[in-house]
Amino acid sequence: MKKILITGCFGQIGSELTMRLRNEYGNDNVVATDIRRLEGSPILETGHFEILDVMDKEKMLEIAKKYEVDTFIHLAALLSAVAEAKPTLAWDLNMGGLVNALEVARELSLKFFTPSSIGAFGPATPKDNTPQDTIQRPTTMYGVTKVAGELLCDYYFEKFGVDTRGVRFPGLISYDTVPGGGTTDYAVDIYYEALKNKKYTSFIGEGTYMDMMYMPDAIDAIIKLMEADPSKLKHRNAFNISAMSFEPTQIAASIRKFIPEFTLDFDIDPIRQGIANSWPNSIDSSAAKEEWGFDPKFDLDRMSEDMLNKLAAKLN
Ligand code: AKB
Numbered sequence: 562m563k564k565i566l567i568t569g570c571f572g573q574i575g576s577e578l579t580m581r582l583r584n585e586y587g588n589d590n591v592v593a594t595d596i597r598r599l600e601g602s603p604i605l606e607t608g609h610f611e612i613l614d615v616m617d618k619e620k621m622l623e624i625a626k627k628y629e630v631d632t633f634i635h636l637a638a639l640l641s642a643v644a645e646a647k648p649t650l651a652w653d654l655n656m657g658g659l660v661n662a663l664e665v666a667r668e669l670s671l672k673f674f675t676p677s678s679i680g681a682f683g684p685a686t687p688k689d690n691t692p693q694d695t696i697q698r699p700t701t702m703y704g705v706t707k708v709a710g711e712l713l714c715d716y717y718f719e720k721f722g723v724d725t726r727g728v729r730f731p732g733l734i735s736y737d738t739v740p741g742g743g744t745t746d747y748a749v750d751i752y753y754e755a756l757k758n759k760k761y762t763s764f765i766g767e768g769t770y771m772d773m774m775y776m777p778d779a780i781d782a783i784i785k786l787m788e789a790d791p792s793k794l795k796h797r798n799a800f801n802i803s804a805m806s807f808e809p810t811q812i813a814a815s816i817r818k819f820i821p822e823f824t825l826d827f828d829i830d831p832i833r834q835g836i837a838n839s840w841p842n843s844i845d846s847s848a849a850k851e852e853w854g855f856d857p858k859f860d861l862d863r864m865s866e867d868m869l870n871k872l873a874a875k876l877n
Pocket of ligand 1: 640641642677678679680703730731732733740742743744745746
């Protein structure tokens with residue numbers, strides 16, 4: 562990667578990935594785009610920024626040509642809970658944006674990354690240690706767009722030789738930017754509420770296991786996969802990756818190691834609980850480990866400690 566174009570730069574992943582890539586590859590070599598300007602963001606002060614609606618293919622192509630990028634990281638998409646509330650918009654944006662981005666990558670011969678998700682699995686998928694290659698019949702619109710996206714990226718690689726790569730992200734936990742409208746968001750909200758009120762009401766029920774990862778590991782994974790030797794990649798676009806699997810009372814117990822008075826109760830949201838029930842309990846990341854050295858550093862307690870320290874500094 563020498564010159565990189567990013568969509569969705571103010572989102573949960575984009576806000577941290579953009580700054581990290583600028584540190585590693587040079588401020589001028591990372592062109593950030595989003596549908597809106599977020600005043601005060603360091604992204605606007607450290608390098609190139611362009612407004613881009615990913616539905617506008619001509620503008621996307623124009624920006625990629627203007628900056629002569631060689632890599633395209635396409636992040637703009639709706640998450641699972643919002644997609645369930647607005648299914649046609651999710652289809653239009655998640656698929657339309659992805660097709661436009663892949664077309665730009667094909668026309669300009671760009672290296673390409675876009676994330677899939679544990680949401681690409683469904684109730685018929687084996688729930689524990691979910692294999693890399695298995696049944697994918699998701700029952701959410703988000704999942705439908707993610708499976709279709711995985712297949713489309715494979716197609717652009719097989720048919721047109723576009724160097725497409727991707728991972729299935731679990732729930733991502735971070736302190737910089739809050740996620741917008743996901744099912745795993747409870748595992749971010751809980752840290753904010755632990756610091757502010759020493760209690761949290763979870764919309765996901767006790768006993769509901771989902772895969773999770775701390776953002777620094779997610780950013781490392783993107784860079785490692787994009788820099789991996791292509792001859793080692795047997796899979797390309799949908800590597801299972803996970804750093805931990807837990808259910809709400811386990812994250813609460815971890816927080817209690819640092820904030821002993823913290824309490825947890827429940828007020829289940831049937832929509833998000835239904836989505837969570839359709840996803841795996843824990844996925845098998847061995848293909849990512851074998852093919853490109855995926856190696857997450859944070860377990861639950863290490864993440865809780867870092868997250869609470871960083872958030873406390875931010876909230877003060
Ligand atoms: C969501 O909950 O929608 C996302 C995801 C797991 O893809 N965090």
